[in-house]
Amino acid sequence: MNIILLGPPGAGKGTQAARLEAQRGMVQLSTGDMLRQALAQGTPVGIQAKAVMDAGALVSDAIVSALVGERLDGLEERGSIFDGYPRTRAQAEALDQLLSDRGRALDFVIELEVDEDALVERITGRFSCAVCNAPYHDIYKLPKVEETCDKCGSREFKRRPDDNEATVRTRLGEYRAKTAPILPYYEQRGLVHRVDGMASVEEVSAQVDAILDSSISD
Ligand SMILES: [Zn+2]
Numbered sequence: 218m219n220i221i222l223l224g225p226p227g228a229g230k231g232t233q234a235a236r237l238e239a240q241r242g243m244v245q246l247s248t249g250d251m252l253r254q255a256l257a258q259g260t261p262v263g264i265q266a267k268a269v270m271d272a273g274a275l276v277s278d279a280i281v282s283a284l285v286g287e288r289l290d291g292l293e294e295r296g297s298i299f300d301g302y303p304r305t306r307a308q309a310e311a312l313d314q315l316l317s318d319r320g321r322a323l324d325f326v327i328e329l330e331v332d333e334d335a336l337v338e339r340i341t342g343r344f345s346c347a348v349c350n351a352p353y354h355d356i357y358k359l360p361k362v363e364e365t366c367d368k369c370g371s372r373e374f375k376r377r378p379d380d381n382e383a384t385v386r387t388r389l390g391e392y393r394a395k396t397a398p399i400l401p402y403y404e405q406r407g408l409v410h411r412v413d414g415m416a417s418v419e420e421v422s423a424q425v426d427a428i429l430d431s432s433i434s435d
Contacts, residue, residue, distance in 0.1 A: 218243065218296035218429060219321050221303075221403070224329030225392035227340045227385070228414035233329070233425055234298050241429070243296040244288075251284050252276065262287050282311045289319055297321075309399045324432050326403040327425060328396075329414030333389055336415070340385050347373035 218241070224230040234245040255263030262283045266276050276284075281302070289297065303309040316322055342355035348371035353360060360367050364374070403409050412424040 218432070219299075219316060219323050220296070220429070221299040221323065221326045222329070223326065223396055223400075224414055225331055225336070226388045227336050228329035228331045229418065229421055230300065230329055232418060233421065234300060236422060237296075237298055237425070237429075241296060243298050244292055245298045245300055246285065246288055246302070247300040248281060248284070248302045251288050255284055255287065260287055278305075278307060278311065281308065282315060285312065286315050286318075289315060289321070303399055304395055306398050306402055309402050323403075323408060325428055326400075326409045327428060328400075328409060328411050329421065330411050331389075331414045333386075336389070337382050337385050339415075340380050341382055343380050344374050344376045346371050347375045 220243075222230050222234055237243045238245055252263075252266060256267055257263070262280065266280050266284065269276055269280065285302070299312070303312050313323065338356065339354075342357070343352065344355070345352050346366040346369060349366060349369040351366055351368040352358070353374070364372055366372070366374075400409065410428045412421055412428070414421060416424070
């Protein structure tokens with residue numbers, strides 16, 4: 218099973234990827250992580266990438282492809298979850314080739330869809346305990362006793378500076394721009410499935426599982 222997981226920041230992509238790793242033994246492959254790992258392990262592609270980066274240049278598509286190939290070779294029977302890759306039509310075509318060279322194929326592209334206004338509300342309302350990091354929300358989960366952490370009794374809370382409307386809207390715009398080049402490519406082939414990313418984690422998990430399990434009955 219090989220899938221691409223798409224969704225803007227805050228849609229719950231990380232939660233689903235972690236769950237699929239734990240429950241299905243799949244491996245999340247993000248280019249950033251793959252690059253860090255290749256550099257740390259000094260793999261052939263890692264050495265090549267390091268030379269490019271040391272020279273101040275950007276890692277080319279060819280190196281990214283080699284990096285993905287190297288990781289796929291190490292997966293054996295495990296499934297893959299691509300995250301943040303591919304980003305261009307050329308990378309999408311390269312991924313098809315990398316997979317087919319290894320007797321694999323892309324099974325699904327799953328997009329966690331969000332209602333942008335609701336996502337802004339969800340993210341900008343987040344805050345957490347400054348002491349124990351217990352999560353709270355202005356609308357959905359206020360402490361039971363006003364301004365007192367349910368878990369540790371602390372009266373200090375914190376908010377992430379990125380959790381403001383302007384930043385969230387900018388990230389959503391970046392996400393749309395990033396996926397626009399590849400979505401039509403996969404839509405043409407009927408691979409794209411959409412899941413309501415605003416639903417509860419349990420509901421999103423159930424919808425994702427139903428998609429993944431649909432290939433088994435085919
Ligand atoms: Zn606390």
